[in-house]
Amino acid sequence: MEVAPLGLIGVVAALVPSGAPLGFVAILGVLALIGILIRNSVILIVQIEDLVAEGQDRWEAVIEATEHRMRPIALTAAAASLALIPIAREVFWGPMAYAMMGGIIAGTAITLLFLPALYVTWFRIKEPKQGDEPSVPENRELAQDPA
Known part of the structure; x- marks a missing residue:
């Protein structure tokens, strides 16, 4: 939810140069746009939590989840933005298209950069030092290798 207001940066950045008004349709x-950005955030947070539940160190889970989900989130955002191009020059739908395109592009970039940093800060996750053992949750059961 924290990244949703930051998507407004892209909305303003797209509406001002295009001259499109911030009217009812743009709103x-x-x-x-807020729904799209929250969905992207939820996908990333759930991936981090799944990796932690599997027993991975929190720091590594944040990095791996961000790397793993970056391409699907970016491609989905690109497809959504490109799909709005045909209606961008319409009188009625143009402001909505510009608002969504700018917000999706900026909001997705902010989600992929800001959200992992916010997660690390919020949960006070420290970067492991060289030679440190990775911290593993206490309740993790070790998988036995059958070989």
Whole structure:
């Protein structure tokens, strides 16, 4: 939820040069944009939590989840932005298209950069020093290798 307001940076950055007004239709686009950004955030957080539940160190889980989900999130955002191009020059739908395109592009970049940093800061996760044993949750059961 923390990244949703930051998507407004992209909305303003797209509406100002295009000259499109921030009217009712553009606000509808902002509401749709918030849903897209929150979905991306949830996907990333769930991936981090899944890796931690599997017993991975929190620091490594944040890095791996971000690397693992970056391509799907970026490609989905690119597809959504490109899909709005045909209606961008329409009088009625243009402001919504510009608001969503700018917000999706900026919001996705912010989600992929800001959210992992916010997660690490919020949970006070420290970067492991060289030679340190990775911290593993206490309740993890060790998998036995059958070989």
